[in-house]
Structure formats: C-alpha cells, structure tokens
C-alpha cells in the first residue's frame with residue numbers, strides 16, 4: 325500500500341493514476357457500468373446506470389459532495405481505462421451499504437485492461453489519498469464475483485452479507501486505513 329497518485333502502473337507502464345475531480349463525472353458513469361458488470365459500457369448501459377437509484381447514488385454530482393475522493397487510470401493518450409472512488413452514503417438506499425461515516429468504494433476497469441495490475445494500483449493510490457480523511461472504507465461485491473479475491477489480497481475483510489439490487493447475495497467487506505486521522509471516521 326505504498327503507492328501514491330501520479331505514479332505509473334507496473335504492468336502497464338504507460339498508464340498513470342491521478343486524483344479524480346468533478347470534471348471526471350462522465351468518466352465515472354462509464355466506470356460504474358464496469359463496476360456493476362453491466363456490459364461493454366456503451367451509451368445504453370450508462371443511461372441504465374443513471375436511471376437506477378441504487379447505482380445513481382455512486383456517481384450523481386460526483387465531486388460536489390463532501391468526502392468524495394477518487395482516482396482514475398489513464399493511458400498515455402489520455403483515455404480513461406479504470407477508476408476507483410469513495411462516497412459517503414448518509415441515507416440508506418436499498419441494496420447499498422449504509423454506514424454514514426464510512427464511505428463506500430466503487431471500482432471498475434475497462435474489460436480489455438483487466439488482470440494487468442491497473443485495479444491494484446488504483447486501490448493502492450486511493451488508500452493513500454483517503455487515509456488522511458477516513459479510518460475505514462467499505463464495499464459490497466457479489467458473492468460469486470472473482471473480485472472478492474482481489475479485495476481480499478488488498479486487505480479487505482468480510483464483515484457481513486446483504487441482498488443486492490438484483491436480489492442476489494453480496495458480501496460486505498471493509499478495510500481499515502493506515503494512520504487514522506479522519507474527519508469522517
């Protein structure tokens with residue numbers, strides 16, 4: 325967990341990780357379709373994500389809500405190929421983790437770039453970015469999703485199970501962040 329934003333990803337040296345800003349909302353909608361396993365990230369999937377109240381809450385107006393933090397991976401030409409971001413969810417939404425002081429993580433990588441270390445670098449950079457603000461971060465992942473192993477390797481631990489937005493089972497996982505000096509946790 326020693327990586328910092330703006331460092332190159334190891335398996336894809338031309339990829340750079342940098343903090344997300346409010347200008348990146350369109351990119352996050354695309355990445356949300358990947359995170360939610362909605363398909364190829366075309367305009368139809370983005371529109372579906374925007375119309376889904378559970379998914380909408382991860383991105384709508386991103387960057388304007390207190391505590392929004394994220395990182396984006398870009399190829400040398402500037403195309404975004406992945407993102408990981410955090411948002412507080414003060415109000416309970418069906419199918420989402422509800423813990424007001426602990427932000428929820430969303431992460432997605434372009435299908436063609438997966439398995440090459442981009443997600444690992446995104447999460448490492450996000451942990452560095454978030455540690456001064458938060459003591460703990462959480463996520464939910466479908467029980468059958470191989471990404472459970474990915475999060476486990478990064479130190480996330482299962483804390484509970486829940487019914488997700490498609491009525492399946494999801495695992496709620498949490499990661500304690502280093503050097504807690506949080507204003508939200």
Ligand SMILES: CC(C)(COP(=O)(O)OP(=O)(O)OC[C@H]1O[C@@H](n2cnc3c(N)ncnc32)[C@H](O)[C@@H]1OP(=O)(O)O)[C@@H](O)C(=O)NCCC(=O)NCCS
Pocket residue numbers: 358359360361431432433434437438439440441442443444445463464465466469470471472473474475
């Ligand atoms: C999960 C994800 C963000 C990881 O990014 P990545 O760049 O592929 O990750 P890395 O290359 O650093 O690590 C590889 C690990 O990612 C996971 N992974 C790889 N491809 C995946 C895929 N298609 N779906 C889910 N997880 C995948 C695996 O756990 C893999 O390691 P393992 O095979 O040894 O278990 C990315 O694969 C992704 O967007 N997957 C689809 C959406 C998803 O499941 N998001 C998480 C929802 S909570």
